[in-house]
Amino acid sequence: MAYQSWAEELKQNFDETVSWRRYLHEHPEPSFEEKETAKFIEEKLKSFGVDEIRTNVGNGYGIVGTIKGGQPGPTVALRADFDALRVKEAADVPFKSKNEGIMHACGHDGHTASLLSAAKILAQHKDELKGNVVLLHQHAEELLPGGAKSMVEEGALDGVDYVFGIHLGAEQELGKVLYNYSFGSANSDTFTMKVQGKGGHGAAPHDTHDALTIGAQIIAGLQQVVSRLTDPVKPAVLTFAGFNAGGEAYNIIADSAEINGTVRTMHGDIQDMIESKLKSVSSGIAEAFDATLDIDYVRGYPSIQNDAAEVNKLKEKFLTVFGEDEIEEVEGAMGGEDFAYYLKEKPGAFLRVGAKFPEDDAPYPHHHPRFVIHEQSLLRSGEVFLAIVDEYLN
Numbered sequence: 001m002a003y004q005s006w007a008e009e010l011k012q013n014f015d016e017t018v019s020w021r022r023y024l025h026e027h028p029e030p031s032f033e034e035k036e037t038a039k040f041i042e043e044k045l046k047s048f049g050v051d052e053i054r055t056n057v058g059n060g061y062g063i064v065g066t067i068k069g070g071q072p073g074p075t076v077a078l079r080a081d082f083d084a085l086r087v088k089e090a091a092d093v094p095f096k097s098k099n100e101g102i103m104h105a106c107g108h109d110g111h112t113a114s115l116l117s118a119a120k121i122l123a124q125h126k127d128e129l130k131g132n133v134v135l136l137h138q139h140a141e142e143l144l145p146g147g148a149k150s151m152v153e154e155g156a157l158d159g160v161d162y163v164f165g166i167h168l169g170a171e172q173e174l175g176k177v178l179y180n181y182s183f184g185s186a187n188s189d190t191f192t193m194k195v196q197g198k199g200g201h202g203a204a205p206h207d208t209h210d211a212l213t214i215g216a217q218i219i220a221g222l223q224q225v226v227s228r229l230t231d232p233v234k235p236a237v238l239t240f241a242g243f244n245a246g247g248e249a250y251n252i253i254a255d256s257a258e259i260n261g262t263v264r265t266m267h268g269d270i271q272d273m274i275e276s277k278l279k280s281v282s283s284g285i286a287e288a289f290d291a292t293l294d295i296d297y298v299r300g301y302p303s304i305q306n307d308a309a310e311v312n313k314l315k316e317k318f319l320t321v322f323g324e325d326e327i328e329e330v331e332g333a334m335g336g337e338d339f340a341y342y343l344k345e346k347p348g349a350f351l352r353v354g355a356k357f358p359e360d361d362a363p364y365p366h367h368h369p370r371f372v373i374h375e376q377s378l379l380r381s382g383e384v385f386l387a388i389v390d391e392y393l394n
């Protein structure tokens with residue numbers, strides 16, 4: 001097993017890994033605008049002697065690197081996303097974002113640094129590998145339509161047999177490797193509706209079609225879609241995130257209302273049902289009160305479906321290289337992740353690595369201006385990447 005000596009080298013390079021992460025953290029770029037980040041990654045891959053590097057893959061700055069093993073065998077792809085968010089950093093760190101209003105508030109700086117750290121070791125030892133490693137450095141995970149789907153369409157998985165990804169988790173125990181069978185994330189859809197009524201004088205409601213009260217009825221009525229129409233053993237979330245109507249003056253009845261939100265599901269039949277009810281219930285209520293309704297329902301990332309066989313294989317491997325209390329099976333969560341598109345094509349799994357500060361009982365969630373990760377998690381995620389390669393290519 002080559003793992004032990006690779007992991008030792010990874011540890012020796014840890015300061016360098018941290019310096020990459022901090023550089024990326026100081027220079028975050030939002031989804032589809034990660035030009036300098038991509039340049040940084042490309043330069044690093046070149047310096048490691050990665051055999052093939054494709055840039056501008058997909059609908060943005062995606063990078064696909066290939067490390068060709070010295071002996072024949074399968075090809076394993078490892079993915080790290082590298083986009084940041086439009087969040088103004090409020091975290092108290094010495095390597096705070098230098099790009100105003102943009103922040104690595106999801107840990108993608110850590111994903112990138114740890115995949116680079118693993119890539120450096122693997123490139124140095126490529127002669128030992130029985131097979132190839134494909135490095136998927138992906139742009140734009142945070143913003144629809146995302147980068148993954150287009151990278152797949154442009155051949156990022158050509159010749160790949162298995163695909164794996166890691167997400168750091170600021171709310172999970174530091175260093176813990178979390179795996180999950182079947183559903184790992186939700187089908188993540190969004191919707192916007194516009195209620196068009198007829199505004200008028202606040203003292204003459206009978207001459208109007210009050211868009212505000214009709215909108216409120218729609219929001220109230222749709223609460224029953226999840227609570228009464230959804231099979232309780234199939235998870236579903238319907239969240240209203242915005243409701244804008246009226247407000248110009250105390251005596252004006254709103255002419256129109258805008259409502260938006262998100263729908264999260266794991267099963268296709270529930271997704272279909274909620275989309276259809278969202279449309280029929282809201283237009284029914286609008287029609288009943290003489291308003292019209294426009295609704296735009298957008299299907300986002302599909303849900304992640306991990307392969308049980310690969311998860312089992314990894315679980316056994318992790319038991320040999322980490323402590324039994326350092327790995328844990330978890331339930332899926334209702335977040336969205338475009339890693340799902342890779343798993344639609346190839347078997348594999350999406351894992352989480354805990355990055356919580358041990359003394360912090362109330363960590364800030366992902367996407368929060370005060371979001372932080374413990375950098376020791378970068379070492380663990382690098383180790384996970386190396387363990388995966390060791391399992392499949394040695």
Ligand SMILES: [Zn+2]
Nearest residue numbers: 106142366367
């Ligand atoms: Zn995120």
Ligand SMILES: [Zn+2]
Nearest residue numbers: 106107108167
């Ligand atoms: Zn993320």
